[in-house]
Amino acid sequence: MKCELIDRRIGAYIDGELDPMSMLDVERHIEACARCQEMLVFEERFRGLVRESLEGVEPPRNLKAQILSSIDSSERKAARGSLAARAAQVFVAAASLTLIVGIGLQQRALSPEPLAFHEASLSPPSLVLDEVVRIHSSALPADVRAQAPSEISHYFRDKVSFPVQPAVFDDGEVRLMGARLHPVGSRTAAVLYYEVEGRRVTVVVTDRDLPDPTGRLREGEVAYRDVGGYTLPVVKVGRLTYIFTGDVERETLLRLARSARLAR
Amino acid sequence: MRPTAKLFSRKTNAKREAFEAEAMPHLESLYLAARRLTRSETEADDLVQDTMLKAYRFFDRFEPGTNMRAWLLKIQTNSYINRYRRRLRERAFREGEDARPVSESMMSRGAIRALSNPLDEAQRRMLAAAIQEALDSLNESQRMLIVLADLEELAYKEIAEILGCPVGTVMSRLHRARKAMQAHLIDHAIDLGIVEPVQENEVSAAHDEGADAPVSLEAYRMAREGAQ
Incomplete structure (x- = not known):
């Protein structure tokens, strides 16, 4: 066997993945060949270096707890939802999907219409969106009460790692009420509180990439996902993601998300 | 016992407990693979969470x-591929996956020996950084192979099943991936002074001598006579 052939098999030889005959062939060659002996020493050393250089990464301490708590919440949801309710959900999801696709085909060039992220059955539940629902539904008090976008931006200046520009709307009924800091995953997000016709709307601004729209959602497009009875439109602005939700109709939320502009 | 446990049926509790006992111990392994694949803390975090939730659902x-660890890594690798499918496709297109020929000759014996010698702590640290860079320099599919084979040490058969290709393909692609990493590493090792660029050195030394030597007719004549 030639040295070149040994080079190509030496990795598999070290891994113990050659068939017994080839194993023996390689062994016999190496015993008689100084060059390939050096190669074997090197390959083994290289393997060790790779392992020791790439190891030593510890998961964040709260990862396990986060996973267990989302398992619990998915079990709770499953326990609550009766079969009929779930069938209805599927029906609604299917209906809205068709509707959106239909609109998308006709009007997409003119005005960006919401895109559903994925078929519900394929996509993993997004933990970020779950957290946004939790933030909204727990209705924690605002850290800062202010109606001027500039005051809100100022409040966040030294508290999050990105400049926060609150979303503003042409709709005069939408009022900015205040804001607070809240962790989303391992990062701090800006939570903006609005009121629309006396109902609460929450907008979370995060620099965390959402898993679902990666590659799908383009700048300025609105996508939405239904989580736990809430609709969550999502808009990407640069490297930031704006996630909307609230106690208003889906259509209202989608309309808000589509008409949102950034306060300067 | 977690306080929420009593909310669930006995069957659910049993499933949860089994999952915690059997799948959770592999969390570190999954996270390590995720970090090396995604190269990002947040993405690794999301990927592992998705993986564990899927694993629970399909437990x-x-x-x-x-092999539970191989099963979890399969879920995770597939999630990764699905999630970044577009990016993966673009890369494969741009880099012409597997198109670059692997030159066997770039590994000089000097380099092989130098890297086989014992290393001191500082050299080790520098090489560790170089190896991480070398991994990052690979295309996605090569990186997956190195992570699954050299970091997670799965059997070729398990890797073949995860990636949906024959065992022989795993073997040849892994060989390429390792060679690509070694080439990158040797470049770094030369920069770090751990490996001497033997041939280049000799060539440039000869060149410098010629350029810097004072012009001497005597030497020129002797060289000519020697050549004849």
């Missing part, structure tokens, strides 16, 4: 007696 499909 009854795990065949007892088979």
